[in-house]
Amino acid sequence: MSKAMISQLKGIVGENNILESPSEMAKYLKGSGKPTAVVLPGNTAEVSAIVQWANKQKVKISVSGLVADTEGLNEGIVLVMTRMNRVLEMDHENLVAVVESGILHKEFLEKVVEARLNFPPEPYDVETSSMGGCFAIGDSDSKSFQFGPTRTFLLGFEMVLPTGEIMDIGNKCIKNVSGYDFIHFAVGSQGTMGIFTKLIVKLLPSPEAKKAVIARFSSIHKANATFSTLIKRNILPTRINLLNTTLAQEIQPGEGQLVMVDLEGFTESSKTMANEIAAVMTLGGASEVKIVEEAQEYENLINGWLKVRAMLNGRPESVLEFAVGPLKMGQALTQLEAFTGDLGSYSGVVVEGLLGYVRIALPEGTDKESLAVKVNKMAMSLGGNVTGLLGTRLRTEVYNDAEMWSETTGLLNEIRRQFDPNGILNPGVILK
Ligand SMILES: Cc1cc2nc3c(=O)[nH]c(=O)nc-3n(C[C@H](O)[C@H](O)[C@H](O)COP(=O)(O)OP(=O)(O)OC[C@H]3O[C@@H](n4cnc5c(N)ncnc54)[C@H](O)[C@@H]3O)c2cc1C
Numbered sequence: 092m093s094k095a096m097i098s099q100l101k102g103i104v105g106e107n108n109i110l111e112s113p114s115e116m117a118k119y120l121k122g123s124g125k126p127t128a129v130v131l132p133g134n135t136a137e138v139s140a141i142v143q144w145a146n147k148q149k150v151k152i153s154v155s156g157l158v159a160d161t162e163g164l165n166e167g168i169v170l171v172m173t174r175m176n177r178v179l180e181m182d183h184e185n186l187v188a189v190v191e192s193g194i195l196h197k198e199f200l201e202k203v204v205e206a207r208l209n210f211p212p213e214p215y216d217v218e219t220s221s222m223g224g225c226f227a228i229g230d231s232d233s234k235s236f237q238f239g240p241t242r243t244f245l246l247g248f249e250m251v252l253p254t255g256e257i258m259d260i261g262n263k264c265i266k267n268v269s270g271y272d273f274i275h276f277a278v279g280s281q282g283t284m285g286i287f288t289k290l291i292v293k294l295l296p297s298p299e300a301k302k303a304v305i306a307r308f309s310s311i312h313k314a315n316a317t318f319s320t321l322i323k324r325n326i327l328p329t330r331i332n333l334l335n336t337t338l339a340q341e342i343q344p345g346e347g348q349l350v351m352v353d354l355e356g357f358t359e360s361s362k363t364m365a366n367e368i369a370a371v372m373t374l375g376g377a378s379e380v381k382i383v384e385e386a387q388e389y390e391n392l393i394n395g396w397l398k399v400r401a402m403l404n405g406r407p408e409s410v411l412e413f414a415v416g417p418l419k420m421g422q423a424l425t426q427l428e429a430f431t432g433d434l435g436s437y438s439g440v441v442v443e444g445l446l447g448y449v450r451i452a453l454p455e456g457t458d459k460e461s462l463a464v465k466v467n468k469m470a471m472s473l474g475g476n477v478t479g480l481l482g483t484r485l486r487t488e489v490y491n492d493a494e495m496w497s498e499t500t501g502l503l504n505e506i507r508r509q510f511d512p513n514g515i516l517n518p519g520v521i522l523k
Pocket residue numbers: 153154155156157158159160172192193213214215216219220221222223224225226227228229230231232281282283285286287288479480517520
């Protein structure tokens with residue numbers, strides 16, 4: 092990219108908001124691509140001007156909350172949204188916040204808690220995820236059974252389209268779409284349909300009480316059997332999670348699989364529920380069953396859970412994950428062990444019971460691809476599949492419906508081309 096082009100960009104965002112030296116850029120980048128500059132826009136007009144400039148110059152842009160994936164980006168620019176981090180409105184009456192998209196999830200959550208409100212979605216990378224990134228991916232997490240996945244919380248947005256035009260869509264009402272739902276089509280589009288600049292976010296009242304029930308089990312299967320009992324009895328707390336013995340050490344020293352049942356709700360009803368859950372766990376063979384009510388102990392437990400979950404997320408190449416209906420988990424775990432051997436000896440196993448979701452850290456030397464094919468077939472036979480993008484591809488392989496898949500991706504790519512005729516936004520995001 093020429094010096095003249097860089098000065099044009101400086102003209103848009105100011106001298107100080109363009110980084111060109113590899114050492115300055117490093118903290119904003121991941122992946123093997125080599126962008127020419129990191130650009131830090133400060134408002135929607137600047138984002139729009141950058142995108143218009145990029146169209147004229149045929150420069151590619153990779154967008155990010157804080158740390159950008161440079162895949163497929165050589166010579167292009169990285170747009171880091173972190174300066175656009177304001178909460179523009181915290182509307183108690185309508186239970187809605189309006190925020191700029193570069194605000195970090197954790198900073199937003201602090202403001203929400205200060206306002207005595209609640210925003211349940213909880214991305215894996217709680218330290219670095221931005222609100223724009225959460226909606227651009229369409230996360231789900233172990234609270235999604237009770238509250239719905241992250242997309243549920245998006246009521247509208249302002250977006251700079253790949254041509255530079257600014258789209259404003261949605262409002263503070265839940266009932267705000269009839270017909271095609273572009274608001275939620277944009278969720279999960281990973282920055283290919285446009286760049287979120289503002290978000291209208293649904294909030295909830297703050298829960299009156301937070302409690303947890305913890306227990307130890309001698310096996311994952313015994314623990315899971317109690318999860319099924321709870322679900323069959325319609326005892327549906329906020330989350331029911333399990334960490335295997337090795338991971339549990341990160342939170343609490345002790346023997347056995349650690350089960351953590353989290354309850355957000357009203358004081359009296361959550362007390363009754365916690366007692367019921369403790370009784371089910373005890374009858375199911377748990378030891379060290381405890382109801383955690385003290386605020387600091389509860390916070391430590393949840394923070395420990397978030398830390399361990401992020402640790403597993405940090406090594407995706409050696410992690411396999413799948414989802415089935417929650418009540419199919421018993422069958423899934425038994426069949427999984429036919430491929431993996433005793434899961435008790437694995438260094439990392441996480442079960443998110445209400446999501447029917449399992450994550451395992453694979454021992455070194457495991458052939459992940461061939462294991463994934465087997466696990467995918469198993470999970471599909473129970474109505475699920477391995478998750479993430481790998482899941483889409485494996486699902487196609489298992490069904491042998493490559494033709495249908497290429498039709499579908501062809502249509503989606505056509506829509507993408509209509510939005511982004513010069514193909515400038517997020518070249519690393521490829522449907523495959
Ligand atoms: C396919 C996939 C599935 C995932 N599923 C989950 C999940 O279910 N649960 C979970 O907790 N985590 C999931 N993650 C991890 C997820 O990336 C993080 O949890 C987090 O939400 C991303 O936030 P971020 O700010 O770090 O985003 P980044 O890593 O910066 O960006 C993520 C994607 O969003 C785009 N993006 C970022 N900001 C904007 C913006 N303002 N406008 C438009 N696009 C933008 C980026 O271009 C990129 O494509 C998933 C990641 C991927 C790639």
